[in-house]
Amino acid sequence: MFCTKSIKLAVISILSTVLAFASGLVAESEKNTPPGLILTWTGDPTTSIVIDWHRMAEDKDTPAFIQARPRGTDNWVAFEAERLPFPHSDRIVDRVSIENLQPDTEYEFRGSPEEKTYWFRTMPATLDRPIVLSAGGDVRHEKSWMSAMNRAAMEHDPDFIVWGGDLAYGNGRRRNVSRWYEFMDSMVETLVTPEGRVPPVIVGMGNHEIRGGYHRNRINSQADRERLAPYFYGLFAFPGDPGYGVLDFGDYLSIVMGDTEHSNPIPGVQTDWMRTTLRQRSNVAHLIPVYHVPAWPSVRDFDNRESRLVREHWVPLFEENRIRLALENHDHSYKRTVPIFRNAEDAGRGVLYLGDGSWGVGTRDVHDVEETWYLAEAQKIRHSLVITLYPDRKIVRVIDADNSEIESIIIPARNQ
Ligand SMILES: [Fe+2]
Incomplete structure (x- = not known):
């Protein structure tokens, strides 16, 4: 499903889901949004993505992971992020580069179970849709x-x-x-x-x-x-x-x-x-x-x-x-x-x-x-x-x- 070249991969499967339920059901709209979120590409946009999830200084103890999965599926996969400084700021940027995705496919992601879930769509392999x-x-x-x-x-x-x-x-x-x-x-x-x-x-x-x-x-x-x-x-x-x-x-x-x-x-x-x-x-x-x-x-x-x-x-x-x-x-x-x-x-x-x-x-x-x-x-x-x-x-x-x-x-x- 996923694969990365240089990023350690840890399957946390249903554990995070269990924790989320244990802490009470939180409506997605009430969850924390990050202070910055940038998606871009450095590789082929049909099969890859780069996610930058920003954090405030007080969240620096949050583990440097981004969780992702095909949209609508059950098991989150945790990608270890590179933790970068926000220049001239005490904010931090957690960056993951994910490769070997499927073209024209939706993936959802989040910084942690307490944070809002977003999603992106890889580009199609051919121009078969506008x-x-x-x-x-x-x-x-x-x-x-x-x-x-x-x-x-x-x-x-x-x-x-x-x-x-x-x-x-x-x-x-x-x-x-x-x-x-x-x-x-x-x-x-x-x-x-x-x-x-x-x-x-x-x-x-x-x-x-x-x-x-x-x-x-x-x-x-x-x-x-x-x-x-x-x-x-x-x-x-x-x-x-x-x-x-x-x-x-x-x-x-x-x-x-x-x-x-x-x-x-x-x-x-x-x-x-x-x-x-x-x-x-x-x-x-x-x-x-x-x-x-x-x-x-x-x-x-x-x-x-x-x-x-x-x-x-x-x-x-x-x-x-x-x-x-x-x-x-x-x-x-x-x-x-x-x-x-x-x-x-x-x-x-x-x-x-x-x-x-x-x-x-x-x-x-x-x-x-x-x-x-x-x-x-x-x-x-x-x-x-x-x-x-x-x-x-x-x-x-x-x-x-x-x-x-x-x-x-x-x-x-x-x-x-
Ligand atoms: Fe200019």
């Missing part, structure tokens, strides 16, 4: 804004969430730890379905994840990255070292998460990785690059340094590899570009870029669409992209915080 993801970035200027967009996104029952950087605006600073507490509160309160399903989140790095915003040639090692961006590397298993990475969902979807000069330079090693990563996935129907600073800004100056670097080093790779859609952030607006190929509009070969990161932040005035050749649409509005994947196409529904549709877009799969 996959829904909700994407955006620039997540928490105000907790109420973040929570409102979370609720709107959850109306679409997404399989998972993608956030391309600028998460809690902690800037890697100790003094901003409360922003991360708000972020975690918002997730626990609003990124869960009424039935208790928790969608995994896939995050990338933005300038507000790291002290100083950009690497500025200060970074020579992973230790440097973790010192300057402690929350990002401490609180999210993916992408982890070195700050960018790819997740392959079977062979139908790959999310390629880049780092736009925050803890890694764009030119050189990362661009070599981007080239190889895209080329190796030539048969993947949905291959989606996600990163923070836009190649095609809707608010900022076209010639800003990071945008120029993305256009110079990554855009040609997107075009060579027939990428249909790339997700950008950072400018705090909604934008849709025209299909772009070799610095011109090209409906046949062009790449569509959607952004620009306004999940839960103050919005900004946008460039005039009529005056900006690469923009097809731009609005000063908070939004989320609800993307439904089919074998031959994706449908993007752009929604605002009231779950009203701003527009919808059909994008063919790469094999079409």
Whole structure:
């Protein structure tokens, strides 16, 4: 049923159930919720999960285990967790990585019998049902804004969430730890379905994840990255070292998460990785690059340094590899570009870029669409992209915080 590579497994079977009954039946709704709960992946989302169950300092004597089982079955299996520090906090994070799960299957889990039971769903092995993801970035200027967009996104029952950087605006600073507490509160309160399903989140790095915003040639090692961006590397298993990475969902979807000069330079090693990563996935129907600073800004100056670097080093790779859609952030607006190929509009070969990161932040005035050749649409509005994947196409529904549709877009799969 379950198997792990490196985690000791202890079957506690019905003992915990007996204890729960002995202490009196506690309604699930009255049980303790954790102060933070993050599901993500570092392996294939069709057969694995990473669970981070946060605990307050006073709960540090609670054994470091997460219990899990196929949803609706009888016997809990206890997975020994890696107990990690919450950076700049006395909270702790219990992390388990579970592998060899069944695709498209529901599993329930809890921190202990006294705590609320949640569940997750592994992704299907093939795209034989539509996959829904909700994407955006620039997540928490105000907790109420973040929570409102979370609720709107959850109306679409997404399989998972993608956030391309600028998460809690902690800037890697100790003094901003409360922003991360708000972020975690918002997730626990609003990124869960009424039935208790928790969608995994896939995050990338933005300038507000790291002290100083950009690497500025200060970074020579992973230790440097973790010192300057402690929350990002401490609180999210993916992408982890070195700050960018790819997740392959079977062979139908790959999310390629880049780092736009925050803890890694764009030119050189990362661009070599981007080239190889895209080329190796030539048969993947949905291959989606996600990163923070836009190649095609809707608010900022076209010639800003990071945008120029993305256009110079990554855009040609997107075009060579027939990428249909790339997700950008950072400018705090909604934008849709025209299909772009070799610095011109090209409906046949062009790449569509959607952004620009306004999940839960103050919005900004946008460039005039009529005056900006690469923009097809731009609005000063908070939004989320609800993307439904089919074998031959994706449908993007752009929604605002009231779950009203701003527009919808059909994008063919790469094999079409
Ligand atoms: Fe940003």
